[in-house]
Each structure stands twice: as C-alpha cells, then as structure tokens.
Amino acid sequence: MSPARRIRDEIAGLIRSGAWRPGHRIPTEQELAAEHGCARATVSKALSELAASGLIERRRKAGSFVAHPAVHSAVMTVPDLAELIAARGEAYRWQALSAEPAKQGEGPVPGPALCIVGLHMAAGEAFALERRLISLVEVPGAGDVDFAKEAPGTWLLAHIPWTQVRHVIRAVSPTRKEAGLLGVGAAAACLELDRTTWRAGRVVTHVRQLFRGDRFDLVAEFKAGIQG
Structure with missing residues (x-):
C-alpha cells in the first residue's frame, strides 16, 4: 500500500468511526509528514483525495477540517x-x-x-x-x-x-x-x-x-x- 493511500485510509477511518467529528481540525501537512515519515507532497495527495470524496474540506490559510455531511x-x-x-x-x-x-x-x-x-x-x-x-x-x-x-x-x-x-x-x-x-x-x-x-x-x-x-x-x- 502506498504511503498516500495509507494516510488517506487512516484519516478516513477516524472520520467514519466518529473519533473525528465534523469540524475537527486535521493535523497540518507538516505534522502528518513528520508522523508518517514521508514528504509533504505525499500528505497533500492523501488530503486531496479525502477532499474529493467529501470527507474533509480544505480552507485556504486555515487548514483542513472534517467536513459536515450534506x-x-x-x-x-x-x-x-x-x-x-x-x-x-x-x-x-x-x-x-x-x-x-x-x-x-x-x-x-x-x-x-x-x-x-x-x-x-x-x-x-x-x-x-x-x-x-x-x-x-x-x-x-x-x-x-x-x-x-x-x-x-x-x-x-x-x-x-x-x-x-x-x-x-x-x-x-x-x-x-x-x-x-x-x-x-x-x-x-x-x-x-x-x-x-x-x-x-x-x-x-x-x-x-x-x-x-x-x-x-x-x-x-x-x-x-x-x-x-
């Protein structure tokens, strides 16, 4: 499993389990990169896929947050x-x-x-x-x-x-x-x-x-x- 997919699946699991509720602030790209020992570009790819699926929303200059379900x-x-x-x-x-x-x-x-x-x-x-x-x-x-x-x-x-x-x-x-x-x-x-x-x-x-x-x-x- 690629690092980006592993990060994506881990965050998705936290959201779907209810551990991270709507509005919860996602750790920064720098924090996630340090935690998983990978490049920021890898983290950015994972977060982009999560945003595309509607699980998180990325706000310019504010960071990423668990999305409120429509x-x-x-x-x-x-x-x-x-x-x-x-x-x-x-x-x-x-x-x-x-x-x-x-x-x-x-x-x-x-x-x-x-x-x-x-x-x-x-x-x-x-x-x-x-x-x-x-x-x-x-x-x-x-x-x-x-x-x-x-x-x-x-x-x-x-x-x-x-x-x-x-x-x-x-x-x-x-x-x-x-x-x-x-x-x-x-x-x-x-x-x-x-x-x-x-x-x-x-x-x-x-x-x-x-x-x-x-x-x-x-x-x-x-x-x-x-x-x-």
Whole structure:
C-alpha cells in the first residue's frame, strides 16, 4: 500500500468511526509528514483525495477540517429540518431571532399573519436561515405558540395538514447580513428554497429558507412508468 493511500485510509477511518467529528481540525501537512515519515507532497495527495470524496474540506490559510455531511432532502416533500439533521447524527437546535405581526400585504399570505425569523443550527453551526409567514386566519392557534422553543415548520407539520405545496429553488448570493448570520463569506453560494403551502385552496404558510450551499442537497428520484 502506498504511503498516500495509507494516510488517506487512516484519516478516513477516524472520520467514519466518529473519533473525528465534523469540524475537527486535521493535523497540518507538516505534522502528518513528520508522523508518517514521508514528504509533504505525499500528505497533500492523501488530503486531496479525502477532499474529493467529501470527507474533509480544505480552507485556504486555515487548514483542513472534517467536513459536515450534506443533508439530502426530497424535492417533492415538505421536510422537517430537525429530523433531517438528527438523522445525520448532528445535534439540532432552533434559534429564533424574531416573531412579530407581518406587515399588511407582505408576501403571498392574505390577511393577518405572523412573521418568524430564525436559524436552524446543526452541530453548533448555522445550517439555514428561515423567514416564515403563517396565516392567522387559517392557523389562529399559531399566535399562542412559543416559537422560541420550537421551529415553526416542525410545529406546522405536527398540527396543520396541507393539501398543496409549491417549491421554487434558486442559487443565490446572500446579503451581507444573511452571510453574517450563516457564518459564510459574502461571495458564498447559497441555496434558496421558496415554498408556499395551501390547505383546501387557502394559503397556510409561506417560507424562504436560505441554506449554506455546502450543507444541503435537494434530491428527486423518479421511476419510469410502464408504457402499454
């Protein structure tokens, strides 16, 4: 086995076993070269292969770190981000930033609405920024819920059935404020999910979720129908 492959497999084993968790800083090339008695070029090759496989991420001037696993969500469903993140073995937390009456005529929700802004956190880091409107006509009980303790999407999925949903997905650049909240650079690529949900033809909620582009994938799988 080549030295580069031995180093690659050793680090991959530490990551897959959970000994090195997402965000863990990988020893420097110099440290790994000294530990394994090889050239830095050998270490660099091993780290490049690990980065290509998605196990680590290499940050310029900062070093290499165990990558956070991307969360996958089916495009045609309304996912509960708390469940998706927990399923990846990461600690989930909802951080409410504000909850107040929406401005009249704001967004596609007619009539009085509640506007909630907050962050979905995964493993202690920002995962998605959410801004949600909930119709107080269709969901009058929402006004009595403490959304500082529970994410509004989680609460809605548990209490309010929906009959129709519309997704609009875009690649966007965050504003300076959004980048700061997500902990990314202003030039970072982000994925915007704009979703409106109806019940019996009436809007229940509208949400804009802004995801870090390196943490979330939308996936759709289809099977061809039988032609007869």
